[in-house]
Amino acid sequence: xxxxxxxxxxxxxxxxxxxxxxxxxxxxxxxxxxxxxxxxxxxxxxxxxxxxxxxxxxxxxxxxxxxxxxxxxxxxxxxxxxxxxxxxxxxxxxxxxxxxxxxxxxxxxxxxxxxxxxxxxxxxxxxxxxxxxxxxxxxxxxxxxxxxxxxxxxxxxxxxxxxxxxxxxxxxxxxxxxxxxxxxxxxxxxxxxxxxxxxxxxxxxxxxxxxxxxxxxxxxxxxxxxxxxxxxxxxxxxxxxxxxxxxxxxxxxxxxxxxxxxxxxxxxxxxxxxxxxxxxxxxxx
Numbered sequence: 480x481x482x483x484x485x486x487x488x489x490x491x492x493x494x495x496x497x498x499x500x501x502x503x504x505x506x507x508x509x510x511x512x513x514x515x516x517x518x519x520x521x522x523x524x525x526x527x528x529x530x531x532x533x534x535x536x537x538x539x540x541x542x543x544x545x546x547x548x549x550x551x552x553x554x555x556x557x558x559x560x561x562x563x564x565x566x567x568x569x570x571x572x573x574x575x576x577x578x579x580x581x582x583x584x585x586x587x588x589x590x591x592x593x594x595x596x597x598x599x600x601x602x603x604x605x606x607x608x609x610x611x612x613x614x615x616x617x618x619x620x621x622x623x624x625x626x627x628x629x630x631x632x633x634x635x636x637x638x639x640x641x642x643x644x645x646x647x648x649x650x651x652x653x654x655x656x657x658x659x660x661x662x663x664x665x666x667x668x669x670x671x672x673x674x675x676x677x678x679x680x681x682x683x684x685x686x687x688x689x690x691x692x693x694x695x696x697x698x699x700x701x702x703x704x705x706x707x708x709x710x711x712x713x714x715x716x717x718x719x720x721x722x723x724x725x726x727x728x729x730x731x732x733x734x735x736x737x738x739x740x741x742x743x744x745x746x747x748x749x750x751x752x753x754x755x756x757x758x759x760x761x762x763x764x
């Protein structure tokens with residue numbers, strides 16, 4: 480039987496090549512992974528200690544980089560451990576496999592983000608402290624109240640492949656609504672509008688469903704204003720705008736909590752920053 484030498488601490492052990500290939504296959508399929516995931520896939524008889532020893536070996540050889548106490552990243556062959564920067568989305572996924580990426584992270588994963596941002600956000604079952612990773616902050620958020628029940632968690636989400644791993648992310652419709660709900664998490668209103676304008680399509684029925692679950696007049700108005708601004712791009716029927724207009728706030732409101740000044744858009748009873756008013760579709764008249 481062919482063997483290879485594995486060094487663990489001061490001890491030298493031997494493993495068969497079939498087992499080594501299994502480890503390499505695991506690394507290829509999981510560029511970033513948790514210790515629990517490695518034990519689940521690699522442990523024989525659920526023996527955690529053996530997996531830990533093998534990971535220590537690959538840490539020493541530079542094949543792995545420890546990201547957190549229980550999260551590891553596979554280092555590409557041509558990159559040194561010191562220079563390697565693991566993908567923050569995959570790190571967050573490894574830490575919370577059931578998390579849902581949101582806000583600006585969703586814009587990035589959907590390929591619509593207008594700008595690069597130094598923050599990654601995802602919804603998890605129980606909020607925890609942020610993680611600072613190579614100058615980028617990973618923030619773990621409580622799911623919004625309207626989306627906390629089991630029947631609502633996956634509303635308006637989709638799965639996106641990234642380096643062979645599937646990530647759950649809020650889709651364009653939910654990202655738009657939740658961006659208007661918490662503009663600070665999408666890089667501001669202008670970033671949201673510029674990014675969302677780049678969506679290839681919007682499911683208008685799903686968009687209405689998300690808005691009904693939130694049931695906030697300001698969100699109906701903000702989303703209605705956006706759809707009116709980009710009515711041709713997203714093939715928005717006048718009837719939908721009329722329905723949304725009927726749900727607008729009864730009195731004038733600022734679109735953002737910390738906003739001061741702006742221009743009133745009467746149809747929606749929204750006071751908007753002037754910078755937003757020039758972001759719509761070109762006037763073809």
